[in-house]
Amino acid sequence: MKLLSTLLRRFVKSGTLRVYDAEGKLHTFTGTPAEPVVTMRLHNKSLYTKLFFNPELYVGEAYMDGELTFEEGSRVFDLLNLFSNNRTGLTSHPVQSVLRHTWRSLRRFHQHNPISRSLKNASHHYDLSDEFYRLFLDEDMQYTCAYYLDPNDTLEEAQLNKKRHVCAKLQIKDGMKIAELGCGWGGLALYMAQIADVEVTAVNLSIEQIRVARQRAEALGVADRVHFEHMDYRQLQGKYDRVVSVGMLEHVGVGHYDEFFRKFRSLLNEDGLGLVHSIGRNAPPGTVSPFVRKYIFPGGYAPSLSEIFAPAERQRIWVADCEILRLHYYYTLRDWRDRFMANWDKAAAIYDERMCRMWEFYLISAQLAFLTGSEMIFQLILANKRDAVPIVRDYIVDNERAARKTA
Template sequence: MRDALARAGVGAVLGRVGQGRIDVIEGARERSYGPSDAELRATVTINDPAAWRDPLHGSVGLGEGYVDGRWETDDLVALIQIAARELREMDGIRGAVARPRAIWHRLRGLVPENTRPGARRNISAHYDLGNDLFASFLDERMMYSCAYFPDAAASLELAQLAKLDRICDRLRLGPENHLLEIGTGWGGLAIHAARRSGCRVTTTTISREQFELARQRVRDAGLTDQVTVLLQDYRDLEGRFDRLVSIEMIEAVGWQYFDDYFRRCDELLSDDGLMLLQAITIDDSIYEIEKGAKSFANTHVFPGGCLPSQGLITGCLERVTSMKQVWVDDITAHYPPTLAAWRGRFFDAWERLRERGYDERFRRLWDFYLSSSEAGFRERRIGDVQALFAKPGAR
């Protein structure tokens, strides 16, 4: 009975789809929704009638239904793009519903918080899944952030190198500089910056797996005199640095701690310092809707995560720092090809990963994560920016 009611309710919503074509197959029955000549189209196969109840629980329900095999699709990216376009038409209605829901989620503690112990647990839940996993789909430097494609034919390796060169150039790095990196990853930027510019680098992470491999890679590169890798929360760092970089780490800070993050960056940066931030962002108009609300991403992929908006970043700079934004570039268009490359490599490596103990449910979870992220960037529900901030004495 519940499945039948859910089928009727979801079917009524699908009947209003105008931004794409969705064909739904359930047993011997096929239903079609949306214009037949739509540019975006996807076929959904229902394996379990309970799948009709999944959309009633938002992205968490949809993602869990896919991970558990209750439904399939021939094009997950296109399907989520259609959903993103439909949601854009409904943002006003969603806001009225989502704001009280988000408050309820926060009061019940459904979204993990990033206290110091909480941040270590949350980071470990994703980044300590195994270095072999990440090496299987990332480039040779293991950069787990948006690349920068100088042209459409560029490889992932070349695009990640172009991103790193771009960052070093914007920071005007030279042998006289001491660069602080908040969010080591696996040491790719730290090693590249030290080699390319001759600068000193102090880099920190709270992922044990990242810390161990980054230290090994620094040793293998012969850069132990230039690069120091720390296993330390950014809130506990000491010292002063004339350059600071943080590449897609801010998304793990948590909405409650954005002020603390920018305040600490400001304190760690010398009076003539520069900071480069690369951040995945959400539109200002839906930041309050999504902030602190339970989602598939912040419960199953990046526990405790929250995307800032550009307005939020500007507000933090003005409120708690002496820094001014002196340059910003929207690099959102470079994320879909980055994610498509990661997803392709992940599936190419799947048999090897399966032999190492990753199961089918894990494969489907990562398929949903990578595909939904790509769709979100394609439809600009989420974006990616690089921004340069300067202290008052910077020249």
């Protein structure tokens, strides 16, 4: 416990962390101010070394396995909030600094995503039971950041706002041919087909998501105009008036951004428009949390804008607009977590308690990353021609207001 204590004394600059070791002895680490207080118990001596060398992985893993529990009203949210507010104390430790340097040096290996590996990575997360996802997503099963006109919007309202916002930017009109790269369970593609007489080709690597999306298209009577294909975006061919990607760039990998923008540009008609919506970071290039990389999104990464603009420039595609959404994903994850916790028993019946603890840890850590960390959402409008969109942004608001009036 001595080794771990040296890290925790340096780590806790604000609040108090109380740790019962595996033998029941209490260790207290206090910052200024001393509140809030979080009390946890370690049930395995092997955690002393594991947590010293890689706390970002083994805290979550220990919680999943029941080897780290909480005392006196503390919760995993409280621990992660304490962690988030003391992040600099952890990253400044020499051992943690070396660890992060090692992770950065391995980024291209961790995010090397040829088609075969991308298929495996997508299946790891997205081929879970759709019944599981229905426990916490909105009715349309949107699994990307919503758009809150007000923090008190319902999740359903905010996800509808997001679809309107995206389509307002793209100026969706009758007769258009649209490609969607990474379509989830099909909600955006189906929405576009409902607001205009368009033909949509949507691709995705998740077999389960494609299956559900096709069922939904049949039920809505638009299967003749909305085609869901199980393929990698790099395999899609043709020319389209609009190309949209919401929540897929995070899975492309840092070594594949030139490839992504090259394909994106090749799919766009000369007068076409595209939109990319992705998690990003308001910070220099970094790495993925080892817990997220191992258990949640293997091969995933939220890029800095500097990592995105350079390959876009190399492919000579116009970034006609860039919008940063700061707290919208925090509100989205707040609502997902509330619904997940309310349906914990149902989720455990589908999988097990360990799976529930893993998802609780993931949702909370992601939520706090958008509140106290560097995570944000960016939306780019892309075009082959500089005048493909109006010269002022008023058209976006005008289109959104018109969409709300016709709803």
